Amino acid sequence: MEYNKNLIRIANRIQDTLTKLRNNHYAEVLNRIEKLLDKMEELQVKSKLMRESLSRGWNSSAEECCNNLSRILNDVTHSTSHVQQLVDLPRKKVPMLTELGNELEQLMQEFEEVEINLAEGTISVETEPITLEEIYLGPFKIQLRLAMLSKLYSSPAYHVIALDPHPAATSEEVTHPHVSNEQLCEGDGSAAVRASLEDGRLYDFFTLVKSILNTYSADSPYVALSEWEGISCYNCGYTCGSDNGYFCGFCDRDYCEECSLCCHECDETVCSGCVTSCSICDDSVCPNCVRTCSECGSYCCKSCMEGTICKDCQESEVENEQRNEPISTNTQCTNTNQPDTTPKEVNSTTEGAKPVGLEIQSCGMGEAGLLPG
Amino acid sequence: MRILFINNDGGGFADYIDIAENTTVEQFFTIKMSSQNAEDYTIRVNRQPVSRDYVLRDGDRITITPTKIEGAAV
Numbered sequence: 264m265e266y267n268k269n270l271i272r273i274a275n276r277i278q279d280t281l282t283k284l285r286n287n288h289y290a291e292v293l294n295r296i297e298k299l300l301d302k303m304e305e306l307q308v309k310s311k312l313m314r315e316s317l318s319r320g321w322n323s324s325a326e327e328c329c330n331n332l333s334r335i336l337n338d339v340t341h342s343t344s345h346v347q348q349l350v351d352l353p354r355k356k357v358p359m360l361t362e363l364g365n366e367l368e369q370l371m372q373e374f375e376e377v378e379i380n381l382a383e384g385t386i387s388v389e390t391e392p393i394t395l396e397e398i399y400l401g402p403f404k405i406q407l408r409l410a411m412l413s414k415l416y417s418s419p420a421y422h423v424i425a426l427d428p429h430p431a432a433t434s435e436e437v438t439h440p441h442v443s444n445e446q447l448c449e450g451d452g453s454a455a456v457r458a459s460l461e462d463g464r465l466y467d468f469f470t471l472v473k474s475i476l477n478t479y480s481a482d483s484p485y486v487a488l489s490e491w492e493g494i495s496c497y498n499c500g501y502t503c504g505s506d507n508g509y510f511c512g513f514c515d516r517d518y519c520e521e522c523s524l525c526c527h528e529c530d531e532t533v534c535s536g537c538v539t540s541c542s543i544c545d546d547s548v549c550p551n552c553v554r555t556c557s558e559c560g561s562y563c564c565k566s567c568m569e570g571t572i573c574k575d576c577q578e579s580e581v582e583n584e585q586r587n588e589p590i591s592t593n594t595q596c597t598n599t600n601q602p603d604t605t606p607k608e609v610n611s612t613t614e615g616a617k618p619v620g621l622e623i624q625s626c627g628m629g630e631a632g633l634l635p636g
Numbered sequence: 637m638r639i640l641f642i643n644n645d646g647g648g649f650a651d652y653i654d655i656a657e658n659t660t661v662e663q664f665f666t667i668k669m670s671s672q673n674a675e676d677y678t679i680r681v682n683r684q685p686v687s688r689d690y691v692l693r694d695g696d697r698i699t700i701t702p703t704k705i706e707g708a709a710v
Contacts, residue, residue: 353649369683441707450708455648455701467644470678470701480706 273379273386274363276409281357281463283413291416292349299342306335349416358463366465373466384409388469389426393439395479396488400439401427405472407465415460421468423447423476431486432493432502439476440484440491449475450483498522498535513537513550528552528565543567543574637694641668644701645677655692662688669700677702 313328358366367386371377376389387406394400404424411420422445425438436444449456452475459467479488486504494508495501496519509523510516511534518534526533526549527541533549541548542561553562556573569577637657642650655664661681665674665688674688678701681690692698 365683369680441709443709448708450706452705452707455644455646455705458648458650459644462650464642464650464699466680466683467642467648467699467701471644471648471705474701474703474705475707478704478706480708482706483708485709 269379269381270364270367271360272381274360274367276381276384277363277412277463277465278357278360280409280412281461284415284461285355285357287413288349288352288416292346294417295342295346295349299339299346302335302339302342306332306339309335352461355461363463363465366463369466370469374469386465388473390473390476392427393476395440395477398488398491399429401425401429403439403442403476405469405476407460407468412460415457419446420460421447421472423472431491432495433490433504434486437485440479440486440488441475443485447472447475448485450480494519496522509534511537526552541567637692639692639695640697642697642699643668644699645669645672659692660688661686661690661692661698664692664698665700676704 309328309331313325313332316322316324316328367379370386370388374388378385378387378389380387385406385408387404390403390405392399392402404426405421406424407421411418414420423439423442424445425442428438431437434443438445439447441448441450449472452471456468456471456475459465459471481487490504490506493502493504494517496503496508497514497516498518499522501519501521503519507520509518509520509532511518511523511532513533514537516534522535523532524535524538524547525531526538527546528548529552531549531551533547537550538547539550539553539562540546541553541564543563544567546564546566548562548564552565554565554568554573555562556568556576557571558576559573561573561575563573567574572580638652638654640650641653642648655667659667661679662674665672665677665679669677678699679686680699680701681692682697
């Protein structure tokens with residue numbers, strides 16, 4: 264008896280809420296029209312400015328007005344379709360109490376865990392544990408809040424609560440690929456979910472939400488299942504998505520962006536533990552590309568090596584060789600400030616050269632002249 | 637005869653439609669859901685699960701709800 268009374272009470276509440284929803288529907292239509300009218304007003308103001316600009320020959324100002332008008336027109340299009348959506352919704356009758364009572368009974372028969380909380384004004388259904396692509400997500404509670412049902416067109420009327428949360432490693436509020444902060448993104452099911460709530464078809468509503476929770480859409484999740492468990496950096500412990508993680512093939516471990524580098528020689532990813540800094544140019548070098556100088560034993564990249572010794576050692580060797588070279592006394596010193604008095608015979612076989620048979624002879628006083636030979 | 641058909645696949649609209657006498661649930665599904673597989677749907681007549689050879693009657697309420705619906709991210 265008590266059970267039936269509770270069912271009738273909750274059915275009554277649902278009916279009241281759906282009646283409010285009908286009225287709110289009209290209020291929401293008005294609200295959206297007002298937004299559309301605001302946009303139209305903006306359009307009017309901008310077009311006046313444009314007319315003014317044109318009359319004064321201010322082309323730059325007219326151009327800016329044009330750009331603004333384009334933006335406002337996009338907003339008008341969006342606002343118009345927003346109103347149209349609501350206005351075009353078929354008018355539905357508020358279901359009778361018996362119908363709502365039947366809905367609640369069907370809910371109780373078909374779902375194992377159904378909770379009706381009169382005090383809080385909620386109807387909740389628990390799903391079985393959900394596993395998608397071998398990722399365990401746990402069971403969920405679909406909680407319909409009657410107070411929010413009357414505001415269906417402006418706020419979500421239900422929450423999806425993880426009962427044994429196994430959220431994405433990179434985002435705690437994402438407990439399911441299509442649930443964030445307890446809000447389900449209905450995707451392909453949104454029209455049907457809304458219609459079922461408007462009609463008071465509670466069984467259909469919960470079944471639809473359950474179907475969405477049991478389906479994975481790889482095209483547009485909050486977090487993809489392939490990245491659900493993320494990657495934990497071996498060095499600092501930071502958890503990142505697989506797209507932001509790096510694998511060091513030298514120690515076979517995963518690292519975050521901060522703890523991994525790129526070998527300057529071969530571009531291979533190497534962790535901060537396996538990398539070596541070239542002692543000459545300071546570039547990062549992987550274990551495959553690092554070289555050891557046979558002279559000083561320092562680690563260098565290939566570019567800083569000259570054979571088996573590093574550039575520093577090579578330079579030192581050259582300097583030592585130069586320092587140790589003896590100075591020769593037979594070397595003729597050439598003084599370019601004094602004229603060269605040695606007569607020279609000029610013979611040329613190339614075009615444009617000096618004529619054959621002329622001699623260059625010193626005239627003294629640092630001068631030379633051409634004399635016929 | 638007339639039945640109420642609630643198609644939760646897509647828009648979720650409820651419509652009264654006329655069907656031939658002695659139409660079974662299976663036949664109705666084939667007509668309305670053509671290329672779809674009945675295994676992918678929950679079918680209820682007057683809020684009760686029924687067998688595929690159940691013969692629909694005047695005034696029956698049939699709902700067809702997909703078991704797989706792709707969600708998204710906002």
